[in-house]
Amino acid sequence: xxxxxxxxxxxxxxxxxxxxxxxxxxxxxxxxxxxxxxxxxxxxxxxxxxxxxxxxxxxxxxxxxxxxxxxxxxxxxxxxxxxxxxxxxxxxxxxxxxxxxxxxxxxxxxxxxxxxxxxxxxxxxxxxxxxxxxxxxxxxxxxxxxxxxxxxxxxxxxxxxxxxxxxxxxxxxxxxxxxxxxxxxxxxxxxxxxxxxxxxxxxxxxxxxxxxxxxxxxxxxxxxxxxxxxxxxxxxxxxxxxxxxxxxxxxxxxxxxxxxxxxxxxxxxxxxxxxxxxxxxxxxxxxxxxxxxxxxxxxxxxxxxxxxxxxxxxxxxxxxxxxxxxxxxxxxxxxxxxxxxxxxxxxxxxxxxxxxxxxxxxxxxxxxxxxxxxxxxxxxxxxxxxxxxxxxxxxxxxxxxxxxxxxxxxxxxxxxxxxxxxxxxxxxxxxxxxxxxxxx
Amino acid sequence: xxxxxxxxxxxxxxxxxxxxxxxxxxxxxxxxxxxxxxxxxxxxxxxxxxxxxxxxxxxxxxxxxxxxxxxxxxxxxxxxxxxxxxxxxxxxxxxxxxxxxxxxxxxxxxxxxxxxxxxxxxxxxxxxxxxxxxxxxxxxxxxxxxxxxxxxxxxxxxxxxxxxxxxxxxxxxxxxxxxxxxxxxxxxxxxxxxxxxxxxxxxxxxxxxxxxxxxxxxxxxxxxxxxxxxxxxxxxxxxxxxxxxxxxxxxxxxxxxxxxx
Numbered sequence: 141x142x143x144x145x146x147x148x149x150x151x152x153x154x155x156x157x158x159x160x161x162x163x164x165x166x167x168x169x170x171x172x173x174x175x176x177x178x179x180x181x182x183x184x185x186x187x188x189x190x191x192x193x194x195x196x197x198x199x200x201x202x203x204x205x206x207x208x209x210x211x212x213x214x215x216x217x218x219x220x221x222x223x224x225x226x227x228x229x230x231x232x233x234x235x236x237x238x239x240x241x242x243x244x245x246x247x248x249x250x251x252x253x254x255x256x257x258x259x260x261x262x263x264x265x266x267x268x269x270x271x272x273x274x275x276x277x278x279x280x281x282x283x284x285x286x287x288x289x290x291x292x293x294x295x296x297x298x299x300x301x302x303x304x305x306x307x308x309x310x311x312x313x314x315x316x317x318x319x320x321x322x323x324x325x326x327x328x329x330x331x332x333x334x335x336x337x338x339x340x341x342x343x344x345x346x347x348x349x350x351x352x353x354x355x356x357x358x359x360x361x362x363x364x365x366x367x368x369x370x371x372x373x374x375x376x377x378x379x380x381x382x383x384x385x386x387x388x389x390x391x392x393x394x395x396x397x398x399x400x401x402x403x404x405x406x407x408x409x410x411x412x413x414x415x416x417x418x419x420x421x422x423x424x425x426x427x428x429x430x431x432x433x434x435x436x437x438x439x440x441x442x443x444x445x446x447x448x449x450x451x452x453x454x455x456x457x458x459x460x461x462x463x464x465x466x467x468x469x470x471x472x473x474x475x476x477x478x479x480x481x482x483x484x485x486x487x488x489x490x491x492x493x494x495x496x497x498x499x500x501x502x503x504x505x506x507x508x509x510x511x512x513x514x515x516x517x518x519x520x521x522x523x524x525x526x527x528x529x530x531x532x533x534x535x536x537x538x539x540x541x542x543x544x545x546x547x548x549x550x551x552x553x554x555x556x557x558x559x560x561x562x563x564x565x566x567x568x569x570x571x572x573x574x575x576x577x578x579x580x
Numbered sequence: 581x582x583x584x585x586x587x588x589x590x591x592x593x594x595x596x597x598x599x600x601x602x603x604x605x606x607x608x609x610x611x612x613x614x615x616x617x618x619x620x621x622x623x624x625x626x627x628x629x630x631x632x633x634x635x636x637x638x639x640x641x642x643x644x645x646x647x648x649x650x651x652x653x654x655x656x657x658x659x660x661x662x663x664x665x666x667x668x669x670x671x672x673x674x675x676x677x678x679x680x681x682x683x684x685x686x687x688x689x690x691x692x693x694x695x696x697x698x699x700x701x702x703x704x705x706x707x708x709x710x711x712x713x714x715x716x717x718x719x720x721x722x723x724x725x726x727x728x729x730x731x732x733x734x735x736x737x738x739x740x741x742x743x744x745x746x747x748x749x750x751x752x753x754x755x756x757x758x759x760x761x762x763x764x765x766x767x768x769x770x771x772x773x774x775x776x777x778x779x780x781x782x783x784x785x786x787x788x789x790x791x792x793x794x795x796x797x798x799x800x801x802x803x804x805x806x807x808x809x810x811x812x813x814x815x816x817x818x819x820x821x822x823x824x825x826x827x828x829x830x831x832x833x834x835x836x837x838x839x840x841x
Contacts, residue, residue, distance in 0.1 A: 174754070244751070271748045274823070303751060305759040306789045306820030487815075516767060 204296030321570025443488025
């Protein structure tokens with residue numbers, strides 16, 4: 141009578157979990173990635189500091205090129221023996237032939253003398269023996285690991301600019317985000333690769349939705365004051381919070397127009413949260429949406445500055461809409477589920493946003509990052525099977541997206557290429573959210 | 581009385597229990613079998629195309645990103661001379677034909693070179709048997725002149741100052757190739773078109789890398805295809821500055837697009 145069949149349970153469970161197979165698929169695009177070999181740079185003198193500096197330099201350069209998304213890095217185990225420091229050391233056939241089969245070769249040397257470190261670097265097209273040099277650079281800075289990291293970033297960006305079709309690299313860009321690791325939610329900043337994390341604000345309250353101005357001189361964010369949520373402005377020139385008028389009600393998500401002259405914000409000063417546009421000084425406030433239901437999270441078209449994408453609850457659940465920056469020509473972009481946090485790509489061609497495509501009782505409730513072509517309204521899902529993903533923001537090169545995800549157990553900042561590949565976590569300590577990639 | 585009898589009535593429910601157990605087993609087996617079949621099918625169907633999400637996947641090609649490496653079919657361009665020299669057709673003599681005497685049958689005496697004028701002939705060179713005989717084989721101008729996107733192909737020729745731009749700056753040519761193919765959105769082309777003639781565009785690249793003077797040199801006859809090719813160029817702000825050691829002020833490019841659905 142007590143007999144039941146415990147051995148059946150694992151089979152039933154197994155059958156139900158195997159439904160989550162994912163296959164990575166895509167259409168062939170025809171253009172191969174450049175195979176690039178990056179042997180370690182060579183020390184040209186015997187200074188004891190060279191070892192540390194070279195390690196920092198080599199790691200940073202390798203990571204920058206690896207993260208660029210346009211190269212296929214040739215594994216170091218394939219490299220021919222012997223270090224390369226100057227162009228005379230290059231044996232073309234040993235690099236262009238298998239096993240390395242490299243198309244491009246990056247090499248150079250580092251020398252420390254006195255207080256200064258000098259780096260010489262070259263980029264060679266090893267299949268073109270007659271005129272191989274694409275790039276040759278020399279950098280001098282103080283002999284610290286921090287300065288050498290910057291040199292590596294600069295050199296990587298030069299290579300990416302040449303081989304990436306005139307698009308500047310992102311090795312020197314920054315990401316601004318909200319971190320609660322100090323007890324309060326403050327605005328923090330870090331290099332794009334997660335290095336050099338430091339707090340920007342110390343207000344001792346709750347600060348949210350940081351957005352850097354296009355010229356990088358100011359940071360607009362939203363902060364809780366005694367009366368409510370107000371827009372605050374931080375100046376990097378003065379290194380302090382500067383005055384910005386208090387608008388009353390709940391004021392959130394300030395978004396910069398691409399020329400840096402205006403901000404779009406959502407404010408509930410008249411009851412419903414509605415979108416307003418205001419000069420960066422705080423003057424000339426005027427309202428651009430007028431409908432029942434909340435209107436929040438504006439994002440400008442970064443190419444033209446003449447359109448705004450935002451989230452509206454006018455039909456019930458939040459959906460993505462666009463309009464002209466004067467409030468005309470409203471178009472709906474999503475019509476199901478729960479869609480929030482739009483961000484416009486630098487070339488103006490795509491929107492990236494966070495979407496629970498099936499929302500409500502019985503739905504799986506996954507919140508994922510999607511990309512949508514603005515003209516054709518075709519979309520593609522970038523993340524899957526990974527907790528809740530929100531607040532995507534484009535890198536200035538249009539190839540990378542930063543977002544927040546709780547897939548690792550806590551809320552952290554993640555980065556990926558704009559086709560959804562190469563996802564990696566960049567923060568680890570505390571809870572970190574709402575990333576914003578700098579404009580350059 | 582009757583109520584006391586109820587207490588002594590023993591229900592024979594052993595049978596029923598057995599039936600119940602058997603039924604449960606059957607139902608469970610059915611669920612497992614269904615799940616097995618159903619999931620098996622889902623796994624293989626995913627990404628086969630045709631569905632809404634497959635449409636979305638194809639969009640990835642528009643994201644300005646490098647693609648998964650796809651083996652490029654190394655098809656020779658039509659301008660290529662090919663691997664072997666075409667043989668002239670042998671002239672077949674008609675035996676019935678009667679030769680017609682030429683009108684002016686006078687022949688000029690052919691001037692015979694005298695011994696002093698005759699140039700010394702170089703001794704005939706033995707051709708190695710494994711040498712590609714004519715046109716050198718391979719693609720016309722280096723490995724960078726063609727690309728494939730899905731079923732469609734494109735290619736181009738460069739003309740710069742000294743005429744050797746393509747050879748000296750192969751890396752730049754590759755960038756142009758990649759950039760144009762990334763920005764060519766095939767959904768702009770009339771979906772009823774199955775295949776079309778090649779469309780040729782010409783444009784200049786200025787020192788800053790900006791494409792200018794985009795013109796349709798030879799139309800494909802399909803307006804939407806011509807338009808999509810021109811738009812691909814218009815979408816590009818810059819290919820990146822021309823190589824600093826290149827002396828010319830601009831480079832002219834001829835770019836062709838082959839479309840086949």
